[in-house]
Amino acid sequence: MRRQEEGSFFGNLDWITIGMYLLLVLMGWGNIYAAVYDEEHSSIFDLSQRYGKQMIFIACALVIALAIIIIDASFFTATAYYIFGAMVFLNLLVIFVGKDVKGSHSWFKFGDFGVQPAEFIKFAIGLALAKLMSDVGVKKNEASNMLKAFAFMVVPLLIIMVFQNETGAAIVIVSFIGIFYREGMIPGIVFVAGLLPAACAIIGIKYDYHETTIPFIVIGVVAAGGLLTLLFIRRTFWNIVIVGSAICLLAVFTLFTRKVVDILPSHQTGRIKVWLDYKEKLDTVDMKHREEQIKEIQERENKYGYNVKQSTIAIGSGGFTGKGYLEGTQTKFNFVPEQETDFIFCTVGEEWGFLGTSGVILLFAFFIIRIITMAERQRSDFSRIYGYGVAGIFLFHIIVNVGMTVGLVPVIGIPLPFFSYGGSSLWAFTILLFVFIRLDAERLNILR
């Protein structure tokens, strides 16, 4: 092992990424200030206000970042499983000792300060998966390893979703799919093919087969496509079975996703229906029933569509250049709910306009691409795999969070990295990122 010269250690840190991190954190702080701005407490350092608290969170985050940089990189590779185990334990513990907040036991409370362990499981899963897949002599595609990797994701998912009732935090686990793709464990065709059932599901939900013939047309098209495919591939027994069962599966999918949606918890059903602008077919005979139906639809849209409607109004009202810093009316005057946490992007949209929103999107895009580029320059498989996990988590958060504020994605309560108010999410993202930066700083010391 070649020793690095003293002093050049900091030179090995990726300052571009750190710079982007600091920029995003400061932008987030400024927008939290604007979102909850209150003339009586106009100082951004006022600790009684959320922007004052966010400042403390940021300070703590910087301390955490520094600590991670000081720690030897081999610590993370050596203890990956232990960290994962500890995080799973904390997530189990919180179910029993956690405070009940709106029906979910997911917060450790220390006075009026809370920590959500679900936020911290993400980097732990990343470490565990990296460790598993990078172990020398491990064949990634072996069934037992696949099963292990699967367990690393599904166990926390179940704990968080079922016991903590935090669907948003749980489905983030989907973001690790990037690792499996990059490591060659899933063929690319799966993603392309995956679009088909997704489209079928959406059509199946939006156009109830009881009410329109559209789902049946879709099934017809799919079946025709499948039969055409059979003409071009070798018609072996197994191929016919695969194509046939795929068609059947899609048919079932198309026809019954609505049923699945209907058995979800009512707020999720509502959010999905509002997202797809689904409206029940109105009774044309029984006028009384018809009125009830209309009332039901209106109530649903008021209840589950309100957030998205208000957030879209706030963003849309920003126009090209925005209303100016602290001049927003929709977020500042509480028209947008959760405007400093999950819906913080509305403040960006309203006060900084299209220039601001596209700027933030581009900045995040560069940030994620930077992480991918860094992952690719790693000599160690562990660092690369972990890096892809980091990129996937950031990408997923941005897709879902920004998407829901403009109605592209149903409302799922997950934060916008570095922007949303809150200590847990900021620290979790900081740890996630800086572990990777620490690993990256060590890249030249790794011998293949």
Place this chain on the structure above:
Amino acid sequence: MIAPFSERRYGVIAVVVLVALAYIGRLYYVQMVNDTYKLSARNQAFVFKTDYPPRGAIYDRNGKLLVFNQVAYDLMCVPRDMKGMDTLELCKILNIDKDEFIKRMIRMCGNLKNAKYDYRTYIFEAQVLPELNARIQEKLYKFNGFFVQPRTVRKYPMPVAAHLLGYIGEVDERGMKKNPYYKSGDYIGVSGIEKGYEEYLRGTKGVSIKMRDVHNNIKGSFKDGIYDTAAVPGLSLVSTLDAELQQYGEKLMQNKIGGLVAIEPSTGEILALITSPTYDPNLLVGRDLRKHYVDLLHDTIGNPLFNRALQAYYPPGSTFKLMNALIGQQEHVLTASTMYPCARGYPPLGGKPKCHPHGSPTDLKGSIAHSCNSYYSYVFKSIVENRKYKNSVEGFEAWRNYVLSFGVGRKIGTDLPFELKGNVPSVNYYNKVFGKGGWRASTVISLGIGQAELGVTPLQMCNITCIIANRGYYYTPHIVRSIGDDKEPLTKWREKHYTEVTDPLAYANVVDGMWQVVEAGTARVAQIPGIEVCGKTGTAQNPHGKDHSVFVCFAPRNNPKIAIAVLVENAGTGASWAAPISSLMIEKYLNGKITRPDLEKRMLEGNLINGKNAPDKPDNH
């Protein structure tokens, strides 16, 4: 050595780029293309508060206040916000029942179902006076969706000149379309000076933009008020009206139907403009405007809303002889010494038009003094059949042009709205009635004595009198002298309008004749000790019953200060009512007191509407 599958990085990067582009595209649509979000934000977060300026006051020529503003309040409502209000309590305070409440809601929103979503602001109860407002304010916290908007209501300290001053009312759909300045619930001048000088009186509304939060709490001014505008108060007007004279005239005209116009000839300023019957201007104000308006509208006998002085066409009768005397002299077919016979009528047409007994033959002055019908039939014929013109049609055309130059048969351009043209029959008209070439001077001979199809408003009669008083010109009659702080009369009123009759001698002869009318002629009743009054009686035949009593006059003879035209409908001869009323008006205006109490009493008490009128004096045109 390159890790396996490393080319897959490009797939992942492509996903990142595609997501970024898709999201930027969506944001482009939401923020740049679709405007509905901006509109929604505006509706949600902004409250546009209108500040109403006080309307300008109106003064009379002596500085007496005619119209001012009293504080009143409009009870406004926003139906969407009414949920949970105490309907019963509000009905009790306003003294209405629940049906009326629902009726109003339906009138505002179309139907009750809409009310829940209707965020527009309506006037629920207009112009509530301070006492009632205090009671509403006390309970306002119970009336969700209601608020009180301070406004002003017009007040008239002297209940005179209702038609002249006009009134204001809520602007209607048409008014809003015509001028986008007006918004639902605004007030606008509907008639009289209020309408004619609307743009000066109303001032300019101010707007302040407030911001509100999701709970409808006001959070201060938008951008510290840089877009707010202050209300600019309306300008006050100085009217030419003499309020005391107007009041006196209204008293003299009470219980009579007709019109009276008094103008200062040397300026064209209208001193009094009276329509009888009239009404108290305080009726068409505030909450009960609509009710009172309907009551007045239903009085079909007196028809008090009809402005007779400005809008009623009357045949001028004998007063029109002055016009023909002037035209004849200008056309050199008549001199002061021209004599015509009278045989209790016009001899060439077998005694028609008829005349009354007086000395015959008579000269020009005598013809005016005794109002000889025969004389003016000769005069009219000589004008129309003047050899100067090819034929009598051309002669008639020339006569008509003279008449038009006196402001009859066309609008004279006063500042009062709804002025009418009057009617002077044209060649085309007679061609239609009698056929081309089917008529001559003798066919239309009654034009010579102011009958036939002639239609003249009292205002026009008075203007003709001004022209004679001024010996040849008039200033456009007007009711507003100056606007705002500018005490100078408006320049457009300073222009002299000359008539086609330019011969000073013609005027001198006619004025002498008019003086004779009062000194020794048909209107001796109009004599005032110490004042030389010049006048002319008229007894206008009309298809509606008894003759109209008409009198035009000016005084003093030299340097006239006032010209008056009076018409009392179906009252008999000019000397019976119109002349004494004119005379009393002149005395009141010039001397300030009345020396003939008996005459005054008879005029004040005369009731021609309910048939209790004093008996006519003997016929003496």
